[in-house]
Amino acid sequence: MSAYSISATVPLDNAAQLEETLRHIGATRYHSLHPFHKLLHGGKLNKGQVQAWALNRYYYQSTIPIKDAVVISRFRDRATRQEWRHRIEDHDGDTGAEGGIERWRKLTEGLGLDSAYVESTEGILPATRFAVEAYVHFVRDRTPLEAIASSLTELFAPNLHEERISGMLKYYDFVNPDIMSYFSRRLTQAPRDAGFALDYVKQHATTPAERRAVCNALIFKTNVLWVQLDALYHAYVDGHVPPGAFVPAK
């Protein structure tokens, strides 16, 4: 497996081999394996470093409905648009119904960050912006099949969220269950969404070449997530904050 594609020797002759390969990519490339998450979930970060993570991740969270709107726009098939539509509502919420972005803002607020600053996204790392925007461009520019496949990291999210909730509540006195509500909510949302996407790619990728494209779309998405943590680690663990980016209060 290169940084972008699986080996040409991986057999992808049927849906079962596709799912097996997708799960192998998750087991070897998902950002649950990233050193920054080990620090975050193990209580090894200070409050400023956790703030930097939440601030940057807000940009990812707040871009997801835009990404999903682009995904919907790729489908003439009304049934697929109907199925995908709830993802926008899950994140944007509705009148009197809190969504994922609002839950994430509660997290950044609970961590002591000014919401206007968070929502301005002026302090995020440029690498965060480039990686997140690459995700939006990907679902716009690649095939609809690849657009759906790039969401498959959700297959691996629940375990990560459980580890995050327990670890952060256990180790950080500045974290409480209320500000972690984003993750507890995703524990039920992600499996439903991932289940649909997995069934979709298994059904609609009908050739080895299409199955390979599905696998490489998942690798792309693991890169989108990994790059964000590499940038956080470089800036806020190793201390190389780029010009103009968020600097935690001493």
Next chain:
Amino acid sequence: MSAYSISATVPLDNAAQLEETLRHIGATRYHSLHPFHKLLHGGKLNKGQVQAWALNRYYYQSTIPIKDAVVISRFRDRATRQEWRHRIEDHDGDTGAEGGIERWRKLTEGLGLDSAYVESTEGILPATRFAVEAYVHFVRDRTPLEAIASSLTELFAPNLHEERISGMLKYYDFVNPDIMSYFSRRLTQAPRDAGFALDYVKQHATTPAERRAVCNALIFKTNVLWVQLDALYHAYVDGHVPPGAFVPAK
């Protein structure tokens, strides 16, 4: 100045104030200031680290003509398209005329990298790909004025290239003048191109808001360059190579 925009208090009432602000951005944000370049030009990197830099930078170099073709496509004005066109030839070359990409390939080849591997771009850092692609998306999606303004980092390139040529020839026995021909050639190309772009934005940005957009386009571009060096530093100086990316031979 935030990571993305200049302060709202910076006066931009005329072309002279615009140029002054652009030069201030270069003096404070250009990647000549990046720690990785200090190491590269000071002889502090090993051959594998220099290979990683050249391998990743090849992706940037080989994308520039694509970026410039998009810039050309933004202009109905034939004179601007005529003026910009030579940039594509500078990098792509012509029959019997070597271009910048070929010169860069000679650099990677001279550093002992397999050209097929370099040209495949399969080993570059995902952050490199995201940053470089963000540049192409920027010139496609922003105004033509911002597209031209984003090239203004070339104002600051000659000093960097002179420092690079002398430093790398002085410190690295695996570097010779022949494989450094890309940089010596750019010493004459960059000032001509930067001069046109600077005159263009000074003439066509006629309101403070347009001058601000020009400044922020240059800040964007400094981020495109800075992110690439942050990623190289994290992967090849601090040793956090992401999954599947180039690993120098021991």
